[in-house]
Amino acid sequence: MTTQRFTDRTALVTGAGSGIGRAVALALAAEGAHVVVTGRGRKPLDETVALIEAAGGKALAVTADISRAADVRGVVDAAVDHFGSLDVAVNNAGVFRGGVAVADLPEEDWHTQLDINVTGVFLALQAQVRRMRTQPGGGAIVNIASTFGAHKRSPGATAYAATKAAVSALTRGAALDHIGEGVRINAVSPGATATSMSLRPGETEAGRAERMRSETPLGRVSAVAEVAAAVLYLASDDAASVVGTDLVVDGGQTA
Numbered sequence: 001m002t003t004q005r006f007t008d009r010t011a012l013v014t015g016a017g018s019g020i021g022r023a024v025a026l027a028l029a030a031e032g033a034h035v036v037v038t039g040r041g042r043k044p045l046d047e048t049v050a051l052i053e054a055a056g057g058k059a060l061a062v063t064a065d066i067s068r069a070a071d072v073r074g075v076v077d078a079a080v081d082h083f084g085s086l087d088v089a090v091n092n093a094g095v096f097r098g099g100v101a102v103a104d105l106p107e108e109d110w111h112t113q114l115d116i117n118v119t120g121v122f123l124a125l126q127a128q129v130r131r132m133r134t135q136p137g138g139g140a141i142v143n144i145a146s147t148f149g150a151h152k153r154s155p156g157a158t159a160y161a162a163t164k165a166a167v168s169a170l171t172r173g174a175a176l177d178h179i180g181e182g183v184r185i186n187a188v189s190p191g192a193t194a195t196s197m198s199l200r201p202g203e204t205e206a207g208r209a210e211r212m213r214s215e216t217p218l219g220r221v222s223a224v225a226e227v228a229a230a231v232l233y234l235a236s237d238d239a240a241s242v243v244g245t246d247l248v249v250d251g252g253q254t255a
Contacts (some may be wrong), residue, residue: 005236007032010058010083012075014066014124017044019195020144022051024090024231025225029057031232036079036155038064039093053106058083066093066120069127076127085135088235089128091121095193098199107136110159117163118170125174129183140235143171145246147191151254164189167244175244184243186234191250192221218251 005035005111011028015021016037022044028053037048037059045061052059064071079086094117097109121143132139142206148157149164171187178185192212198221199208213219230249233239248254 004032010034011088012036012079013090013092014038014046019191019223020227021092023223024092024164025226026051026133027228027232029059034083035059035062037064037095038075040065064104066124067115069123069201072123072127077132079117080131086128086131089141090231091124098160098161102158105159113159113163116165121167121170129178131184135183141185142231142234143167143187145187145189145250146188147250147254150217150246151189151248157183170213171246172244179243181202188230189245189246189248190222190227191253193227194221194223216251222249222251
């Protein structure tokens, strides 16, 4: 029997059209949450909503660019207008632009990663906290960082790592700023996960599986459902005293 830790709570998930974001949205809905999914592409969001509704859940798709403050505020307003509250938020949207050394990275790619991976999380936190702190029950926020950044570095991923290290620092600082207002903030840092982002250029899933047998102590990538489980723990009342942590889910790569 599935645990129902989020019955009648409203959850917002950014970057919910695929990968970890979609897995988190589905997992929240399976445990009773009303889920608002957001991202820039309508079609993948509608597909996520359809999957949730087919399983008997409730969901709403709202397109938005999280690097724009007005868009982020609009998503929060839509969640409250449609479902009555905002109790959980998962800031998952992110992009990777790299594969080259710092000196060769196009400036546009640097700014794109900053805009979405850092400014997007900052703007989302602002809008989410401003709503949650007005509610009697407060709220819980989980930001998706990465093992690249605060936990490890790799050639060709330096700019991405810098943005994700910023997410980890932003999470910890915001957690201290707002726990007194009833808003609990944490992060999850996934390592290599079964998404397209962990595939090297031209690499197949079978090739990745072979590579992971030697690159990670666990011997495989993490499943998106395993990352989602970590997110749901931090967002739930089971983690009521967990504040400002950065939970690594990486099969032991950074142990």
